[in-house]
Amino acid sequence: MKSFLHCLIILLSLQSYSCLAQNVTSESDTTLYQVFTKDGNSYIGTIVERNEEYIVLATKSIGTITIPADQIKEINKIIGSITDSRNWPYNFQTANYFASASAYGLKKGEGFYQNTWIFFNNFSYGVTDNFSIGAGVLATFFFAAEAPVWFTARLTTPVVEDKLNVGAGGVYGTLAGETFGFLYGMSTIGSRDANLTIGAGSGFVNGDFSDLFMTFAGNLRASRNFYLLLDAYVVENTLFAFIGGRSMLGRASLEYGLLTSSEFNVAGIPILGLTLPLHKK
Template identity: 40%
Template sequence: MKSGFFFFAFLFLGLLILPFTVTIAQEVQDEILTYRIKTKDGNEFIGQIILEDEEKIVLETEKFGEISIRKSDIQSRTLLSSSQVVNGQLWFENPQATRYFFSPNGYGIKPGETYYQNVWVFFNQFTFGITENFSFSAGMVPLFLFAGAPTPVWLNPKFSIPVVKDKYNVGAGALLGTVIGGGGAFGVLYGVNTIGNRDKNFTLGLGWGFSDGRIASSPTVSLSGMVRTGPKGYFLTENYIISTGFDTFGLLSLGGRRLISNVGLDYGLIIPIMTLGDGFFFAVPWLGFTVPIGKK
């Protein structure tokens, strides 16, 4: 009976996300070279360079039309991607486009980039971009601060492969952990398929958990989505069907990501599905942030 409930719950989520995936698959964006020009007097302009010589550049902007800027007055010139500029307005870059709340998608971070993620103070994780297709994370829950309690630590190597650039990516990796001061090895082997770009995507994943040399006979299924809602916001959902071998239950989550300068603030609710069948409902709040600390 519960299995049927889980099936229809995930079917509903799939139908909810389907319009976004259809839109994603149909989007074709032309590459337009758009720049952000910062001048030494503190002004900032966004537009396309239509003329450049040794002394000046002429910028075509959405707000001011054509403006001429002397090169001696320019503090910096940054090339922006087409997704960063909407109707002449700068949309902040997603500081954690490779993950939802926690689970990864098929995208990877760029070589040399690093970001730090914290959830409810105790969960700490750093992610490093090594190559265009490989990254790894290292994390810890520092319980040793409480009278030397056993402390979980983990590594997470991940490969990301663009099948169709900015439209379809696949990824594979492993979360490899242990508990310092007690307990053995644990982790997850996983693969993900992501449809869409870094601002609007949908991911189907499969993961096999293991502990003390034993691996799960049934995979955990994940269904996640991310949709940009404006210059500084995202809608996030991350959902699981988990089989323990004895029972099957689900986790649903809904929330968002708010961009504050270059920091991402994640918030939402996690809802265990198994409690619904017992006539009892509760939700666990999620609160975390992500800070990029590597080169851009």
């Protein structure tokens, strides 16, 4: 428990440093951004200058323009470049795999509802660019059984922009008068569209903690609208792994694959889920 608190303090320090660093924009930055304005237009270019009042955007089509901050609806980083036909838009759903989370969190105001096999229901919302909360319920009330309910919190921060992020979080739930949950930490190496996340944590029931578990997850964007997903857990020397993909359906997505384990008497259990955004673009 003390180790987790120490990691959390370090994480908060890194977050403070990264927030200060993000206020400075380099004029030599060649990263492409897509800026959506409140009048319905969008512009693609590099940010020459950025402050609290406006941004200066260098575009190829109409030259350098200045956009007032109060007219900006959203700014998204573009993956790839315009010339290599990989103008893939930012996707908030890369914050999660099948069940676990990456250290790339939701941005402020982003949110989603995730349903798996009708019974598993999760909601998540970005309070800030680095902190998100959520809640979930297992819909066992369909069978006149008491439904477990849980609440989540996650703190993330970049260490090296688009290359290394770290995070920590927790889950707290109740069922039939019992409490359960877990605390965890993770590191994500790579970008939002091609990454590997390694994590560790410990679960508890009524305040009694169990042995550590390990998590290994990966995300690879194979095309504009398709991702390969891996989400694996090692619990008491037993491996459980979700293997499959994610297909984008507009701003929603369909997740599908198999849950496999040496403990199963079958090759795998089919997984099917749907994720819907809860925020406007």
